[in-house]
Amino acid sequence: MALSFLPAGVSADDTPCATIQEVEARGVLRWGADAEGGAPYVFPDPRNPKRYIGFEVDIARALAGRLGVRPQMVQNSWDGLVSALDRGSFDIVLNGLEITPEHLGQIAMSRPYYAYTQQIVVRKGDGSMRRVEDLKGLRVGVLSASVAQRILEGMGGVDVRVYPGNVETCRDLKNKRIDASLMDLPIALHYAKPDPALDFAGKPFAVGYYGVGVRKKDTKLLEAVDRAIAALLASGELKRIYLKWGLWDADQERRLRRYSPVEPPKEGNVSTLREWRTFLPLLLEGAVVTVEISFLSMALAIALGLALALAKLFGVTPVRWASTAYIEVFRGTPLLIQLYMIYYGLPNLGIRLSSFEAAVMGLGLNYAAYEAENYRAGIQAIPEGQMEAALSLGMTRWQALRRVVLPQAVRIVIPPISNDFIALFKDSSLVSVITMVELTKVYGMLATTTYDYMGLGLMTAAIYLALSYPASLAAKFIERKLRYDFD
């Protein structure tokens, strides 16, 4: 039965059938999904992390079975699933992809395999919120590029905090960095329901549908997938899978059967370059955040770095060791982990920083280690005789440092420090993992809704360049100016 709908004798140049033929020939259906923080959809089995489990893993197996082939999961970040499908990285997307006009503008989507709803999640005992309107004026966490984000941003008046994953959202909710969270019901059932500190508020609302994404030209594959889903629904296989994962509800079957297809949008792709008047201001708002974070964290790095360098060079033994340890630890571990630990880890010790503070701290503390090494090299490049001449005049060690050694060292360290500033400026894009919406994050969010990675990318790159190039020119100018004095 699985093969009954395959057309016979299609020619090789008959493009609509190319993929289904390939899938057939390969005997493998490659499906794209993101297993990172992907429970209960697709995620590594905690008991055997090499194996993926989740309700979509079961659906993929059943679907591939109907097509008479084996399923093979291809890991891809969720944000990029649709573009990766277009590029041909896999045959279908099966990963909580909502059937929306935006998605239908870019790819074709099958009939739904799951009807999801939105659920408000709050801290246990917080009964003030019942309906989505109650969220106005509150800080509400959502998953990046999710339907929940779109609903809240469309509603307005909500302080929307965008998270890279669901674990982080729940954690911040418990840490009181946010007042509520809005998420797809399966996610809420998996992450929030078992957590004694969290509670559901009000009824689920805003029904939406997950469908399988297929390239627009693969019409035959789409038909095959549609038929396979219908068969899984009719045979009760889907119901079994959802019951197994605790995702079944009374309305599910009715909703899946009564589904009426969403109309794809009339016009083709958005050209953000042509509509730059709309998009550029959004990007520039992100750029302001990037600039603020970069300058503040660099100021912190420059001040702390100097203190670390002086401690390492002139401190008593334990101070010297402490400084060396700091420098090695912060240089030897990834900035990303440091950001996670500062933002999500420190609250366990009672230190609760806002995401902006955590971003400045994280970048500043990390770059301080690099600046300390720059200063140390700069100070050591000043001949010993300079310090001795100053001491022999009766100056204290500190006076000698401040008046004689450091002013000369500064000239040496300006080039490496300005290089680091430009690097920090670009590294600042990492702070999106702790819910900061800066330039790169704005780019990512706009690109995943418009799919114009190229146009937006050019605009974003131009903004970065417009900001970093003057900085390097200024550094060169200062360097030349200072050198002119005595060389």
Place this chain on the structure above:
Amino acid sequence: MISIENLSKSFRHHEVLDNISLKQDKAEVIVVIGPSGCGKTTLLRCLNQLETFDEGKVTIGDITICARHGHLSRADRDKQLVLRSRVGMVFQSFNLFPHMTAVENIIEAPVTVKEMSQAMAVKRALDLLNKVGLEDKADFYPSQLSGGQQQRVAIARALAMEPEVMLFDEPTSALDPELKEDVLRVMRALANEGMTMLVVTHEMSFARDMADRMVFMEKGRILEEGPADVMFRSPKHERTREFLKTILPKKSFKAGNGKPGDSRQATFEDLLSGGDG
């Protein structure tokens, strides 16, 4: 003015100064000579507390610093700073601050250490520059000055702290011969004004004209000391004589060879007549 008693200093296990004792009166000029590596620089650095010594006692003016087994008392450590500001030091390599002009170099310590007003410090700095013959170079950076000019600025810089004692560590040995004389002239003037000076130099004309006493060091000890003319004329040790021979001006040495007889006497006579004073 300066009193050194049983001063010893080692770097690791290498004994660089071995039980040195020396007394110097106010306004006295002492010239220290000795082969390279004998500890002359280290001696000056110990006096100036740039180096802490292991054993012995150093008194300069009314400040005494005592070391036992390489340790100083806390009180003595505090005294090191005061002592440094009363002792001027002139280095072989000048060590001017390259990011400051001549006048800025000179006012730096009076302003930061003595908290003298900027205007006052500048006025005195210009007087000092005048004294070393560089009044027109006040706003020049060290890189714009010749070696001899830099060393004279360095002397002015040390004098700006009004030291009781001036230490010179081979102040002219890094200079071309034609530039040495400007520096030596400044040093002579300073000696004539009654400055207490301890000078490590191999400029024998300066020693002949200015030194009240000469000290010959070898291997961390003072081998011989006495009035300059006595040391030139009749050194007590054979080593002193040999060393003097190596550093006396070539010209006079050649002349000495021309005269048969007492070579020591001839050498000194040559120095007196044919030297470059």
